Amino acid sequence: MSEAQVLEILHRASTNDAxxxxxxxxxxxxxxxxxxxxSPSEMAELEKRLSGDPPAPPAMPTAAA
Numbered sequence: 682m683s684e685a686q687v688l689e690i691l692h693r694a695s696t697n698d699a700x701x702x703x704x705x706x707x708x709x710x711x712x713x714x715x716x717x718x719x720s721p722s723e724m725a726e727l728e729k730r731l732s733g734d735p736p737a738p739p740a741m742p743t744a745a746a
Contacts, residue, residue: 687727690717694731704731 690712694701703711708728712719719727 686717687730690727691730 694704700711700715703714709724712724712727
């Protein structure tokens with residue numbers, strides 16, 4: 682899944698009440714019915730972003746010894 686597709690789904694969910702309701706009623710089925718084919722890991726990432734969880738901070742580089 683491209684970042685553009687994620688942004689499209691996020692935008693659609695925030696502006697289309699019917700689509701948003703479908704996502705919250707049955708997330709996986711709503712994506713499939715609306716033509717989105719996502720892997721399980723992509724669906725998990727999208728669901729996390731839709732839930733409003735903040736993204737994980739970037740990993741801190743370790744100091745060279």
